[in-house]
Amino acid sequence: MDASDQPAETGETGETIPTRRHMLALGAVGVSAALTIRPAFAQTAVSVMNCQIPVPGPTGAGKYIDTAGKLVPPGTKGAFPGSARPFTGEEVKRAFRGQTLPGTTYNQSQAYLQYIRRLQAGQSGFTCFASITTSR
Numbered sequence: 001m002d003a004s005d006q007p008a009e010t011g012e013t014g015e016t017i018p019t020r021r022h023m024l025a026l027g028a029v030g031v032s033a034a035l036t037i038r039p040a041f042a043q044t045a046v047s048v049m050n051c052q053i054p055v056p057g058p059t060g061a062g063k064y065i066d067t068a069g070k071l072v073p074p075g076t077k078g079a080f081p082g083s084a085r086p087f088t089g090e091e092v093k094r095a096f097r098g099q100t101l102p103g104t105t106y107n108q109s110q111a112y113l114q115y116i117r118r119l120q121a122g123q124s125g126f127t128c129f130a131s132i133t134t135s136r
Helices: 020-050 089-096 106-117 126-134
Strands: none
Touching: 020 089, 089 106, 089 126
């Protein structure tokens, strides 16, 4: 029997001193946990990039969006029609950092971003928006 295989001993302070084998086992558990968690982070990052936020959502179809991000009747002065396509999480993330949303003017992009900021739980695109804001 090798010294590293012997049971743990008690040191001068009364604490158990782990054996070499026990320490190696703890290290293996740590590596296993790290290898399991890393793909989850990568998968989360990919899903944030690919999630979609419709502007407006299905319940606001046909309505316009004013500069405060509120839904208003079509034709309202100073308001913009909804986007023809949803924006990806990555596009919205870049827009929050200063770029405009694809296919929009600066003012239109700002109105859409205000709409997105106002999203609440249960609305289409909210989960994607929450993922973007928590992954910063």
